[in-house]
Ligand SMILES: Nc1ncnc2c1ncn2[C@@H]1O[C@H](COP(=O)(O)OP(=O)(O)OP(=O)(O)O)[C@@H](O)[C@H]1O
């Protein structure tokens with residue numbers, strides 16, 4: 089087995105090659121993991137951008153490296169090659185804490201009450217407890233969690249827990265929110281309700297969002313733009329802009345036809361991967 | 364504030380009443396007490412039955428008191444010799460508490476060192492575990508030689524016994540934190556100290572408490588062994604002394620005191636745990 093190229097990516101970024109408005113720019117991202125003495129190529133030359141206040145969905149088959157990409161953007165693990173810039177500065181694993189990240193697991197701390205879970209990010213940033221709680225209380229109210237501030241997570245339903253995690257993520261005050269299948273573990277009904285809350289991130293809070301999902305309909309209902317990744321190793325297979333007015337109805341003609349188109353792309357991708 | 368989407372977006376799950384948050388009436392301390400009493404009833408009934416059987420057996424078979432005293436006789440002694448028993452118990456309790464406190468502090472510090480340094484772990488942890496193969500009885504006489512007949516050798520004895528469950532449970536607890544939760548804090552930009560204080564320590568507390576509950580009860584054993592081997596005071600000393608004079612009822616009275624002491628200490632730790640970890644009760648109802 090040939091050793092992988094061991095170069096650092098940042099050098100490869102051409103200054104000014106991207107639109108100024110981009111919050112996140114990824115160029116030629118490569119990531120591989122050691123696996124059984126060999127290498128597992130997970131991301132191969134992925135390039136994408138997320139513009140300011142844009143809601144970008146990442147769609148792709150299971151195992152294609154979506155979570156890996158999120159982890160790299162969050163600064164949790166390093167890239168093997170490629171250029172990553174957040175607000176124009178390179179992303180690295182040393183200066184973390186620049187994006188707000190939410191995963192499929194809500195990761196609420198069981199020993200903290202709802203409100204103290206919500207202020208975790210602010211607490212790490214050194215915001216004093218009282219003002220942090222005041223902000224959190226207001227935000228929890230807006231996400232339908234009023235009256236549960238002092239409850240422990242063990243008492244909450246899955247949807248409520250996920251909303252607390254969302255509030256915690258929002259309160260981090262970062263330009264970019266990375267959401268990795270935040271509703272993956274929820275039932276269909278709760279999921280629909282959560283999508284409504286998520287849309288508000290954009291409409292009300294003006295946040296920039298990179299959103300990973302398995303669910304084509306969810307992507308079409310929420311996103312301004314969708315990147316479809318190929319099966320592993322992940323590459324950008326298609327980029328689809330969704331210029332539909334909101335609120336979008338799952339049964340609307342345009343939504344249905346866009347969904348069909350995306351499903352075709354995914355279907356072709358899976359067939360190719362199987363071949 | 365801008366307009367919100369209509370409230371129906373709020374999830375369709377069974378929302379509990381929104382008043383005051385977590386604690387329903389039954390989860391308060393009164394409810395806890397009631398549940399505790401309900402739990403204690405069956406073993407208490409069984410114990411009472413065994414004591415009655417014992418009383419009856421001793422009377423029916425006419426067993427002499429210097430072989431096996433009847434419970435009623437022991438009870439009588441508990442009243443008549445109360446002053447002596449209490450004085451000796453105070454000595455033993457002091458040894459237990461001091462030994463426990465020292466081992467607790469040293470154990471926690473050592474566990475933190477083992478957790479945070481690979482080198483320390485490799486060097487010390489195997490020795491800590493191997494030390495458990497040394498029978499406590501075997502070193503008790505040595506401790507008396509080294510630390511004398513006084514308080515010190517008993518404190519050392521109790522501490523040695525307490526030490527192990529504290530270290531092992533704390534190390535396990537520090538390792539028990541959800542790695543994803545640790546990563547979450549890393550992503551938020553937390554320092555290693557913040558990760559320790561906000562994730563590792565809270566996650567370790569339930570483990571520390573279960574280690575402590577075991578430790579505090581066994582520390583009584585440690586102190587008594589120390590007293591058996593060489594002492595001039597304490598319940599263990601009283602037992603040896605009474606045994607030699609065939610005052611078997613006094614031996615039993617001392618045992619009653621020792622059990623009560625261990626039980627109270629165990630209960631105290633459980634109560635502190637109940638108060639300190641309210642989130643542990645949030646789920647169970
Ligand atoms: N730390 C790691 N070490 C080795 N292999 C890894 C590591 N992390 C992820 N992988 C592998 O990389 C591949 C991509 O994983 P990743 O979690 O990014 O996929 P995903 O697209 O998020 O999948 P899903 O949709 O199921 O969540 C998988 O095959 C996984 O086993």
Ligand SMILES: [Mg+2]
Pocket residue numbers: 154155156268269
């Ligand atoms: Mg994933």
